[in-house]
Amino acid sequence: MILAFYLLVLLALAANAPASVWDPAAREFSLERANVDSLVEVPGPAGDFQTFHKDIPHGVVTRVDYWSEPLGTMRRMHIYTPPGYQRDNKSYPVLYLVHGAGDSDHSWATVGRANNILDNLIAAGKARPMIVVMPDGHTPDRPNANPANMLQNPDFSNDFLKVVIPYVDRNYRTIANADSRAMAGLSMGGGHTIQNGLTHPELFHYIGIFSISGGGEQYEKANDAALKQAAKSMKLVYYAYGREDFVAKNSGQLKATLDKYNIKYTLHETGGGHTWINWRLYLNELVPMLFK
Numbered sequence: 001m002i003l004a005f006y007l008l009v010l011l012a013l014a015a016n017a018p019a020s021v022w023d024p025a026a027r028e029f030s031l032e033r034a035n036v037d038s039l040v041e042v043p044g045p046a047g048d049f050q051t052f053h054k055d056i057p058h059g060v061v062t063r064v065d066y067w068s069e070p071l072g073t074m075r076r077m078h079i080y081t082p083p084g085y086q087r088d089n090k091s092y093p094v095l096y097l098v099h100g101a102g103d104s105d106h107s108w109a110t111v112g113r114a115n116n117i118l119d120n121l122i123a124a125g126k127a128r129p130m131i132v133v134m135p136d137g138h139t140p141d142r143p144n145a146n147p148a149n150m151l152q153n154p155d156f157s158n159d160f161l162k163v164v165i166p167y168v169d170r171n172y173r174t175i176a177n178a179d180s181r182a183m184a185g186l187s188m189g190g191g192h193t194i195q196n197g198l199t200h201p202e203l204f205h206y207i208g209i210f211s212i213s214g215g216g217e218q219y220e221k222a223n224d225a226a227l228k229q230a231a232k233s234m235k236l237v238y239y240a241y242g243r244e245d246f247v248a249k250n251s252g253q254l255k256a257t258l259d260k261y262n263i264k265y266t267l268h269e270t271g272g273g274h275t276w277i278n279w280r281l282y283l284n285e286l287v288p289m290l291f292k
Contacts, residue, residue: 050113056123057083070158082129093180098189105136184208199226213250215257237265240282242272
């Protein structure tokens with residue numbers, strides 16, 4: 001790793017160009033879509049909710065590799081199981097939590113601190129113990145595919161709905177019904193959530209949308225029947241973004257769609273922009289609302 005670090009530096013110097021490289025002395029890393037970030041935690045009272053506390057029980061994050069028949073390739077996800085899961089025989093509700101476009105399925109459990117947030121909420125009695133599945137929001141590039149139309153690419157839907165959810169229900173002790181299943185995501189993951197969670201009320205009754213716009217005429221036309229059913233069965237639709245976020249100017253479109261279909265939603269407008277500082281806060285607020 002150290003040799004690779006110095007090689008990247010030398011290449012950047014030779015090209016007279018900046019290079020993004022990880023710190024070989026770092027103790028924590030987060031895998032992005034196309035890079036590796038080194039992490040350092042700066043403790044402080046404002047971030048206590050996301051800090052690792054040694055005096056409480058902790059869950060386990062596991063890397064899971066699986067074969068996706070619809071995509072014809074090996075795929076990866078990370079799965080958090082709550083404290084006590086390995087010792088008991090209980091069944092648990094499941095939150096499917098999706099990352100953004102620049103990140104990977106590794107991100108929520110590293111830079112996102114999702115496992116710390118869940119541990120702290122569960123230990124405080126503020127949230128039900130739950131399994132959290134963090135799937136890969138990216139799919140292999142397809143010939144002639146336009147990256148800008150990623151959310152219209154059916155590959156994620158086919159993998160997520162036909163492979164990931166059945167795999168989790170088959171291999172983990174889940175409560176496999178819509179009242180005990182939630183989906184949430186940030187940015188691109190929020191787009192996946194309105195495409196695959198909000199439009200599948202037979203699978204999900206809890207939805208979390210972070211820092212994404214969406215909705216609109218084309219979306220409504222494609223999902224009219226599902227959105228009408230969502231209005232009847234959704235127990236929570238949580239929508240959050242920062243006022244300085246570039247998506248904020250288009251947030252009215254998704255609100256208009258939700259209003260048109262009489263889908264009740266909880267709106268949280270905060271300060272800040274398109275950042276992990278906000279997304280951790282949103283997760284911390286969402287999780288206690290789930291599975292009531």
